[in-house]
Amino acid sequence: MSSSIIQVERAEKIFSGGLKVLHGVSLAIARGERVALIGPNGAGKSTLLRCLAGLLPITGGSIGILDEHFSTQPSARQRRALRKRLGFVFQFHGLVRRTSALSNVVNGYLGQDIGWRAWHQALAPASLRAEALNALEAVGLEEKWNARADTLSGGQSQRVAIARAIVHKPELLIADEPAASLDPAAGAEVMTLFHRLAVERGSTLLFTTHDMDHALAYSDRVIALRQGRIVLDASSGSLKRCDLEPIFHGQ
């Protein structure tokens, strides 16, 4: 069995309009690594993350993730297996606005074996409700458990989204620009939290960012994409801001 948690072999993505966004991307990420995926707007970062999570089909090559291998999209069985072992956080937290922070975290169990009882905290078994409260505590929001999601600040909302992504203790956390919609202080707070949780839980972390300081501070490896191709893959410790600047500016 491979020690890689993610293996991408010559992945290609052509959207239905004919736009080719991934041009034969190959990479492997080992268990426990924390990887920042960077690149200018339109480089294909989000597309790659969505293909990895099976949210978009690839049109060439293959993907191995969490012991599931597929060449277009995961099968229904593979999708169920992935949902148990993967946590995904988006730039816009995507909370259900009219329900509580706790219910939103309980929603993290959707796709697990408890089914419809993950729709609302009041329906969830007591043990899972307790786990959801633990996840809220881990992101420092246990006191807000009963607050409606639409009364939370952007930073608090993103922390609830992180709690929702970690409640089922995923081995792999994928985050697409988790700090991009936040002000600098809240963004740094969310990234610090994310990184701390990944380290404490031994999870593998793959995140995209436009912030060079975040890329260097919260990862141990940086991979850069430009026009759908990998143009840099190096340990964060060997890189400086000035190495990343041209990539961020698309040079």
Ligand SMILES: Nc1ncnc2c1ncn2[C@@H]1O[C@H](COP(=O)(O)OP(=O)(O)OP(=O)(O)O)[C@@H](O)[C@H]1O
């Ligand atoms: N569903 C889609 N259909 C057609 N084209 C798409 C679709 N999603 C993304 N694209 C295009 O694919 C290219 C790559 O987009 P993607 O969002 O992956 O880039 P990105 O590196 O994440 O950019 P950003 O940093 O701006 O978020 C862009 O030109 C985008 O317009």
